[in-house]
Amino acid sequence: MLKTLFGVAEYLYKIWEKIPKTKILNQETTINVPESVVDYTLMVSIPSNFRSIRKLIEISAPSIVRVSASSLHPFPRTVREAIKKAVYEDGRVVYALFPELLPPESDLISMTVSYGIDDISLLDDLVDRHGAHEPSGTERNEYWMSAQLKHPKVLIDRFGRFDLRDVDVTVNVGVHNELKSTIPQPLVWRIKEFFNIMSQTDPRQQFKAIPRLRKLAMEKTAGQEFKVLVDLEGLFMPGTFSKYIDVLKDFRYSTCYKGKEFFELPIQIIPKKMNVISRADLTLQKPAAEGTLIYKNNLFIEAIKEILSSSR
């Protein structure tokens, strides 16, 4: 189950484990959830004749995206030149560490391999995630969120220190009540009337509709309806809607997109809900995170009202 997660890390560990006179002192892992990339670092002490006893250390796996090395002692610095990437004739990509290119005085090095995980759903094997389906709190505008590690011991045993970065929880923020209570019925009637007239395809019906159209055109707000719709739609752009979201405690806001109810066509100009993604980090020191997403519905109502009043 966790094989794809541990695979390359264990492979690297085993390579170093077999190299005589070297000793693995520490391991550190960062799982970057949004990018689905694991950064696995090994710290290894090396003997002074390491450069001469070993010509190169090769690693190759299709999921590897990057390999880097650093000398940690006595002078910490990255040693980019010691790692070379080669493509074999059969297309295999190989990364190689050349010990002779390490600083001569170095006795402690680190090697970091970054590799992709195909199946991000394996995060569910590591983390138990929940987000409230309905708002709570005194103003009924708060959604709770939680992310908890399922098996921290497995991670520590395999990975040493680890850091699960940007674990996501998606909450569906219902916006239908604000729309219902704020958009005035007459505006909808007028839009509907336009819709009915404009969608007539029968020329006789079109002709019959002319007086109704003229009546609508005489009204003071005529022509403003579509602008209102376009402006309302603008409220649901991620950059704008995020102004009405606060994420507190261990989580932080990441992004949002228009949600769709299971029963409806997903193309509404105006959605009934927004899917908001928030993220938190989990570590051994912080194996569980909790947070609150506050939907500032009163400010959102103000914004709708402002759009409506600008059309008057």
Added chain:
Amino acid sequence: MSKNLAKARSFIYLPKEGLQGEGIPSHILWWDARAEYVQISFRSPLKFKEIFNVESYEIQDNNIEVKKVEIEGYIGLSFESSKVSDLEIETSVAYLMKLSNGDVIKEERKIKLFRPQLEINMETKEITITPETGFLKGRVGIKNVGRGTLIMGISAAEDSAVQLQTPPEHREFAEKFNADLIKEMSKLAKEFPQFQSMFDEMLKWEKKDLIELSNEERDEFLEYSKRLAVVLASDKDLLQGFVEAYAKALAKNSEFIEAIGKFIRVYESLVSKDILLINPFDEVALTGEKNEIILEIEQTDRVYNTYDDITLPKIELASSKPVKVPIYKLFDWG
């Protein structure tokens, strides 16, 4: 054991409120001491689902006794809740911990579990429609007296003399849009292999009546929705592609005027605070004579709990002329 040790810090998390039927997480964190004894007691309608970072534990009735934690400082818990007859019920979880420095942590956390509930009020069994003005007299009163969103659909019973119809332009649009959307999604699945399995499942769910799922299917669908959100959140480009697929399918199908139609559709489905109507555009065609209709209401909530269907007594619809009435207009939405 020295009593002079510093007092250990601890933190307990349990949400204060939740929708009946949703999963409820909880965790305990502690610092500066080892756990020597941990007991967690919970009450119905909470049910134990999982415990994390525990090497051994025993569960008896509603008590979990932790024999050994794996790594000091943390225990995670996941409860299930279930729908009950009360619209709102308060329950609690009690945490008892004895730590190596002699500290005893004893706390009880309360959680209120709520759900929506439809209330129907029929004063008369006759609804009169004035075709010229569209005015209706004798509408059926309906409102959500619970808490949380209620999702409902209205249909006519099989043995009802009058049946409902979906205006053909809406049906055609929906069908064509869906076909185009599936085309766009299949392109997306080719581009992002991690989306392929989600796409396969999407096709499966498209064909189902989601308000009439079995309990098993309901869990499966919740799982699917959760996974879809996770897969989308995992890749910015995929999320962008997903949003664009909808936009493209829309662009292929819609003149601006149709988009306006969709706005109206949304607006009209917002029949009342905390009720979403699935089929706001279905209508009933009256002949100008007295017509009898038997209406059925199917309902669910945000976690797809099962609610009984409601069959209303026979209603007589009276209109002096043939007229089409959108079904939602037969109700007074509180």
